[in-house]
Amino acid sequence: MKKAIIFDMDGSLFQTNLILEPALAETFDVLRAKGLWQGETPIEKYREIMGVPLPVVWETLCPMHTLAIREESDALFLVKLIERIRNGWGALYPNAEQTLATLAENYELYIASNGLTEYLQAIVEIYQLERFFKGTYSIQSISSGHKSDLVKKVIEENAIECGAVVGDRSSDIQAAHDNQLLSVGVRFDFAQETELRKADIVIDDLKSLLDLKLG
Incomplete structure (x- = not known):
């Protein structure tokens, strides 16, 4: 058998917790710099939905953003995560x-x-x-x-x-x-x-x- x-x-x-929050913070720093986000990075909200597919993540975290902006944020987040993995921070x-x-x-x-x-x-x-x-x-x-x-x-x-x-x-x-x-x-x-x-x-x-x- x-x-x-x-x-x-x-x-x-x-x-993932070792790299998640800093990578998410860096992604939202970019959104803030572009005038696309105000306030704190929604870390707690992300913890609640951890484990769902990434498109659902961005629909939940940024419901007012366009699909194009969500996809751009998703791609940037992925880059930040992989950078931290390869730097041995996980x-x-x-x-x-x-x-x-x-x-x-x-x-x-x-x-x-x-x-x-x-x-x-x-x-x-x-x-x-x-x-x-x-x-x-x-x-x-x-x-x-x-x-x-x-x-x-x-x-x-x-x-x-x-x-x-x-x-x-x-x-x-x-x-x-x-x-x-x-x-x-x-x-x-x-x-x-x-x-x-x-x-x-x-x-x-x-x-x-x-x-x-x-x-």
Whole structure:
């Protein structure tokens, strides 16, 4: 039986909080300089919606802006994030590498993320995650924009018969359930208790994944 564990990236494997706020602040500094934003950077609002696809982020943060301005802001934000990743200002969560190395001995590992391909590739390269993962899947690879459909693609393309989805938000938990996989919620930076209650298992440390029994 082909067993796999599918990981979310932001807030699950990668400590996005270390680069998110400064990158967002820099993006809104540009908007302010252009006269397109007044007031503080909406950090709290972004924390609330963390995990949704980026177009939804900008619709939520800047509802009065035109689509063109949102797309420009999105592109700038992506540049700022990748700069910080490549400068080594991010980090994986504690025990990530050791846990992944052990899990890879018994399971096929995949990443399924709402992040864009270029962003995910930067993280994979900097932290040499190709050592552990068979594939990285971005939300850009499916038309629907739904995490459940992305996980379904991972399952179908790799003939996965059983496994788990590890993530911090409701979209990860729902994707597991929609695809008859075990849902593992991680209680990290962006996680919300109301969402985690829907998970089959909730963990506070990635090394707890070593206790999983799949198949």
